[in-house]
Amino acid sequence: MVERYQNKVIIVGCGPGLKAYISPKALYNVKKADVLVGSRRLLKLFSDVDAEKIVLEKNYRVLVNRIADWSSTKQVVVLVSGDPCFFSYSRLIIKKLGRESCIIIPGISSIQLAFAAIGESWDDAYFISLHGRDTEYAQLMKSVREHCKVGILTDHKNTPAFIARQLLAGGIRDRRMFVCENLSLPKERILETDLTSAVNIKTNGAIVVIIKRE
Ligand SMILES: C[S@@+](CC[C@H](N)C(=O)[O-])C[C@H]1O[C@@H](n2cnc3c(N)ncnc32)[C@H](O)[C@@H]1O
CATH class of the missing domain: 3.40.1010.10 (Tetrapyrrole methylase, N-terminal domain)
Incomplete structure (x- = not known):
C-alpha cells in the first residue's frame, strides 16, 4: 500500500x-x-x-x-x-x-550531469541562472571574474553565443566555454571552445554552460 x-x-x-x-x-x-x-x-x-x-x-x-x-x-x-x-x-x-x-x-541536477560530462569537479564552482532572467549580467561578469569555474543555466535568449558576447564585451577572454546541450536526451551534444569561437555557436534546446579559467 x-x-x-x-x-x-x-x-x-x-x-x-x-x-x-x-x-x-x-x-x-x-x-x-x-x-x-x-x-x-x-x-x-x-x-x-x-x-x-x-x-x-x-x-x-x-x-x-x-x-x-x-x-x-x-x-x-x-x-x-x-x-x-x-x-x-x-x-x-x-x-x-x-x-x-x-x-x-x-x-x-542538469549542472551535476554537465560537470560529469566534462569530467570536472563542481565543489569549487559557482553557479548562476540566466533562465528567464535578463538582469543578471553584472552578476555574470562578477562571478566569471572571481571564480575559476562557473556553471550557468541558460534559456533561448541567454544562449552560449550571447553569453560569450557579453563576456568578451566586458573584457574577459582567457576562458574555455563548455556547452552541454540536451543532456541525457537524444540530441545531447557537448562542445568545448574558446569565447571568440563561441559567439558563432548555434544551439537548440536545454543548455548548461560552464566557463572555466584557462
Ligand atoms: C528552470 S531551470 C531548472 C534547473 C533544474 N532545477 C536543475 O537542477 O537542473 C531550467 C534550466 O536547466 C537547464 N537544463 C535542464 N535540463 C537540461 C538538460 N537536459 N540539458 C541541459 N540543460 C538542462 C537549462 O539551462 C534550462 O534552461
Whole structure:
C-alpha cells in the first residue's frame, strides 16, 4: 500500500530528462498522485500513472494557488526538472505553502550531469541562472571574474553565443566555454571552445554552460 501524506505537496526532482536518471524513491512517490503537475515533457514520462494531469507552462503563478487548494483534499505531486532545490519552480511552491507542507524528493541536477560530462569537479564552482532572467549580467561578469569555474543555466535568449558576447564585451577572454546541450536526451551534444569561437555557436534546446579559467 502506498503511504500518503495528507495535505502535503510532494515535489519530485525528475533529473535532466532521461527516465533512468529518476530515483526509485521519486518513482514511488509519483505513484501516489491524485493530481500530477508538470511540464508536457515530464508528464510524458509518467503516461502510465493514473492521476489527473495538469500541464505546467506559463500558468505557473496561477497554478501555485491551485496547488495549494487541491492539496487540502488531494495528493498533489509536482514534477520539476533536475533538482527541486536548484533554481526551481519548487521555490515558489515552498514560499506559498511553507516547507512543513512540502515533501521534497531530490533529483540529479542538469549542472551535476554537465560537470560529469566534462569530467570536472563542481565543489569549487559557482553557479548562476540566466533562465528567464535578463538582469543578471553584472552578476555574470562578477562571478566569471572571481571564480575559476562557473556553471550557468541558460534559456533561448541567454544562449552560449550571447553569453560569450557579453563576456568578451566586458573584457574577459582567457576562458574555455563548455556547452552541454540536451543532456541525457537524444540530441545531447557537448562542445568545448574558446569565447571568440563561441559567439558563432548555434544551439537548440536545454543548455548548461560552464566557463572555466584557462
Ligand atoms: C528552470 S531551470 C531548472 C534547473 C533544474 N532545477 C536543475 O537542477 O537542473 C531550467 C534550466 O536547466 C537547464 N537544463 C535542464 N535540463 C537540461 C538538460 N537536459 N540539458 C541541459 N540543460 C538542462 C537549462 O539551462 C534550462 O534552461
